[in-house]
Structure formats: C-alpha cells, structure tokens
Amino acid sequence: MEGSLNIIGAALAFGLGAIGPGIGLGILIGSAIESTARQPEAAGPVRTLMFIGIGVVEALALFGFVLVFILQGA
C-alpha cells in the first residue's frame, strides 16, 4: 500500500464517520437504560425498540468502514 491521498481519505472517512454513530448509540442505549430504570415493566418493548435503533445507527458507522475498502482499492 503506497502512500496516496486515497488512504488519508479512507482513514478520515472511517474516523469522522464513527463520531456520529458513537454519540447516537450512547444516547440511544442510555435512554433505554434510563427508561427501564423508571418503569421496569416496560423493559421488553424498550429492549426491542433499542435493538431496532442500534441496528439502524450502527449501519451508518459501517458505511464508513466499507468505504475504507472501496477507497483502498481505487
């Protein structure tokens, strides 16, 4: 892998692209924990909604990860 602007772009894509989903996941799971603590009988539906949210938010971070390999090959 020789040095090229592609690699810097790939690293930036992944690094900067993981900030948003990281914060988002923290907020999401934190509020799921808090709402379970407030109302333990809502734990089941809250857990289901949390997993749906995790799946959607984490996909954004993974787009950056895939972009690294696309940029590496280009």
Added chain:
Amino acid sequence: MRPSVLAAVDYGGPFEVPPIGELFNLPALFTVGGVDITRVYLIVLFAVAAVMLLFFAAFANAKVVPGRLQAGAEAMVEFVRDSIAIDIIGPQGRRYAPLLTSIFFFVWFNNLFEVLPFVNFPSTSRIALPMLLAITVWLLFLILGIRTQGPVTYFKDILIPPGVPKGMVPLIGLIEFISTVIVRPITLTIRLFANMVAGHILLTIVFIAIHSFLVLGPGLPVGLVVLAISPLAVGFELFVGVLQAYIFVILTAVYIDGSLNPAH
C-alpha cells in the same frame, strides 16, 4: 512473506498484517460441472444442513412432554414467534413467523462458522449472501404493501408523512422514497456484511499476532497480552453473530409491519 490464512499455523514470519483481500478471497477447492466449490460454498451447505438437522432432531417425534432438545428448540421458536413476529406485526404476525424463524436460524448458523475452530470463516462476509436475503426481504415488503393496501394508497402512505405542508410534498416524498425503497435493502445488506467482515479481520489479526509473538519467541509479553484478549474477541464475535441475526429479523418484521398496517 505473505501468510496463507488457510493455514495460519504454518505462518512463519514476523508479525505482518496480510492484505485484506487475501483474507476473503478463498480459492476453489474443486469444480463440479463448471461451478467452483470454495470453502464458502461448503460452509453454507453445512449451515443449511445444521439448521435442518436441528429442527428435525428436535421436532421429528414431538412429544407432549418435551425432552431437553425439543424444549430448547421450542423456546427459540417461541421467542421468534412471540417477541418478534406477534409483538411487532400483531396477530397477523403468526403467518410470517416461519419466514422469520428461517432467516434467524440461517443467518445465525452462518455467522457461527466465524468462531468454529478449523473453519473460522463467516459465509455472511461474502456480500452475496446478505444481499440475497436483503433482496428477498425488500421484494417481500414491497409486494406485501402493494397487495394489501393497493399501489396508490401504499405509496402515498410511505412517501408522505402526515402534517407535511403541501408545498414540501415533492421534496419530502423524494427523500422518503430514497430512504424507504432504495436505502433499506442496501443497509440490510451492508449491516450484516460489514459486521462480519470487521469481526473476521479482528479475529484473524488476533490469531496471527498470538502465533507470531508467542510461538516464534520474541515479544513474549505482547503475545501473552494478545492471548489474554483472544477469548474476549471470540466471545464478542459470538455475541455479534447472534445480535446481527436478531437485528436482521427484527428489521424484517418492522418492514413487514409497515407494509401490512398503514403507519399513518
């Protein structure tokens, strides 16, 4: 020297990360009628055989008072049916429980091969498999929506959220169209695919590091640290395998629910 990751045990050089492509492009073992049989092909076949074996062994002679295997399999099937299908889709969810159970077990067993000793390759890390499942789910929820609500009502339902001022409808409709009809199968594919790719790269690097630092001598403390980390990595991979199967099935249920029961 570039290691062959099929036989990382034979790797005999200093620690070096192999080119990522080599971790995933597996050579064909043999050819049958023009089709290359690679390890991935065999892994998928074994996963299908394992799922079928599990269900046949558990439910072939189903007893009223179940033995342990039947009880365990019943618990898992009930989990998918009750807490995914019926919880999200409603009473009609019972009809889609077989599909959801099949997708869940198929994806889960394919992900398990990542941590299986001597195999250590997830067949879901080749994009064709998640893409096939995502396209199936995509066609399913589109056709279900069009058949249940009629094409005009369905597209009006998903494209135009309530409370949108009339002038913004074209822009909002375009955004919603892209986000629902175009992006959903892409995210379904990439979510499962990239999670498995990342896990495979992590595990491969951990195992190569253990071998090259510990077995080959120099760097004993580093090798011991990596050895201590490796159960965590494998455990994390196990967890991610189940979690990604669960997320795939839950999102399928959510999309089916969006097609059957109009959201607005």
